[in-house]
Amino acid sequence: MANPSFNRTFLLVLYGFVVVFALKWIFPQDMLLGIILFFGLLIPFFFLLRWPHTPGPLLIGLLALLTGKLAYAVTTDPLAGPDEINYFEQVSSFERLSDFMPYALQHISGEWANMSAYPIFGLLYMPFFKWIEVQEPLPIIAFNALLFVLIVNQTYRLNESYLTYPTPGENRSGFHSMVILGLLLSPSFMLMTSIFAKDVTCVLLGVYAAGLLLRRKYIWFVIVMVYATGLRDYAIVYTLGFYFFYAQRFRSAVAVMLGAMAILAVQVGPTGLINSVLLTIFLFVSPNPVNPGNWDSEVFLRTLEAVWMLVILGLSAIVFMKYKETRKFYILAFILLYTYACTLVLVGYVTVTGRELEYGVGTIGDNMVRKKLPVLPLLYIMQGYTLVWFARLCRTPVRRSAAAPMELTLSTSIGGEGEDDLSNKRILKGGGIHAGS
Structure with missing residues (x-):
């Protein structure tokens, strides 16, 4: 009998080749039409991946993603900053992939102790751009959108296989739906997948490497982490964070947190x-x-996301206090978030002092929307977990006082008897009518 997993993988690979050849044909003809065609072809690819049996939320999330990406393709400049410009310059500077590869490999071998992310990231996107033979930055939206779909799918697969924290049994599929839908609708991800940057790739490598470590694929884990570290020096922090979270390594998480605090204090x-x-x-x-x-139009949706996360933070506190079985989840999640925050503070401190600027309370030193992206899957996992438990809290009926059922028992038992017939009867504690002595 054929293996369903193998069949799905085979179909994904086969369909991937179809998409790649279609893009090579259409992108040089018309850039915007190529983007539209890509998102149309992304729909079958999306549903070929393994998802929970919740077609409604999946379809809503996918349609919202496609609509948002098309809107960003028209309204957003992929080269929004100096890093984005430098990444794209590699596309225009090297005519062929065979010209770029020796440069990248020479940089890695010669500057391995102080590698730049530009050629490292180029190893991933340059084959794509040179294959479709386009000298414009817009196709990065298609490239990042594909990586983002893989991020959402990998997050779901990790939750399905390794998330063993207590959840209301009837709401397991609801939990998956809320996490997937939240990620697909995330304005932060919507923005970052629309610019020529490495951040989406960093998130994918983080969740994928955590999965490799959970499956004890140590050699592949090391390979992925070497590449991820070339893109972002502290990739190991959020990668191990995901691993500790799913493996529930509480002591290890606390030890790393204390180490981060000590380094920060010194x-x-x-x-x-x-x-x-x-x-x-x-x-x-x-x-x-x-x-x-x-609250300007350019930042409005991301600010709305922040307000929503503030609501989730408040609901999390309610669930934490109400249900003891959820406390390990929240404590470990906040330990990992705090450890990551310590890392960002240290990075921000180096950035600020390196520019000879004043450092004080409240100084971050970097773009928070960009820097929080690696842990955004964890925030949306918290969202899903909180909402399913809060839904249970809302469905829990209010307990009636003990007197109410006793009164009901009394009235039901005596029927139409008069007061004289009750003179030799008494109600004992615990309910019920018994003959008097």
Whole structure:
């Protein structure tokens, strides 16, 4: 009998070749038409992946993703900053892939102790651009969108296979739906998949490497982590964070957190520790909704996401206090988020002091929307977990007082008897009518 998993993989590979050849034909003809065709071809690919049996949320999330990506393709400049420009310059500077590869390999071998992310990331996107033979940045939207779908799918697969925290049994599929839908609708991911940057790739490598470690594929884990570290120096922090979270390695997570706090205290001092607490909150609430400028049309959706995460944070506190069985989930999640915040504070401190700027309480030193992206899957896992437990709390009926059922028993038992007939009867504690002595 054929293996369903093998059949699905075979179909995915076969369909992938169809998509690649279709893009090579259409992109040089018409860029926008190529983007539209790609997203049309992405729909079958999406449903060939393994998902929970929740077609409604999946379809809503996919349609929202495709609509948002097409809107961003028309309205967003993929080269939004200096890093994006430098990444794209490799596309225009090297005519063929055979010209780029010696440069990248020479950089890796010669600068392995201080590698630049530009050629490292180029190893991933340059084959795509040189295959479709396009010298414009817009196809990066298609490239990142594909990686993003894989991020959402990998997050689901990790949750399905390794998330063993207690959940209301009847809401397991609801939990998966909320996580998937939340990620697909995320304005932060919607923005970052629309610019020529490495951030989406970093997230995918983080969740994928965590899966390799959970499956004890140590050699592949090391290979992926070497590449991920070339893109982002502290990739090991959020990758191990996902591993600790799914494997429930509480002691290991605490040890790493204490180590991060110690390094921060030595390198930055008390200000760094204060900022690490603030930054943990900012992972949820960024952009800052209190800032009126963050409600402009350009930032509006991301600010709305921050408000939603603030609501989730409040609901999490209610669930934490109400249900003891959820506390391990929340404690471990916040330990990992705080550890990541310590890392970001240290990175921000180096950035700020390196530019000879003043460092103080509240100084972050970098783009928070970009920096929180690696842990955004964890935030949406918290969202799904909180909502299913809060839904259970809302469905729990209010307990009636003990007197109510006793009164009901009394009235039902005596029927139409008069008061005289009750003179030799008494109601004992616990309900019921018994003959008097």
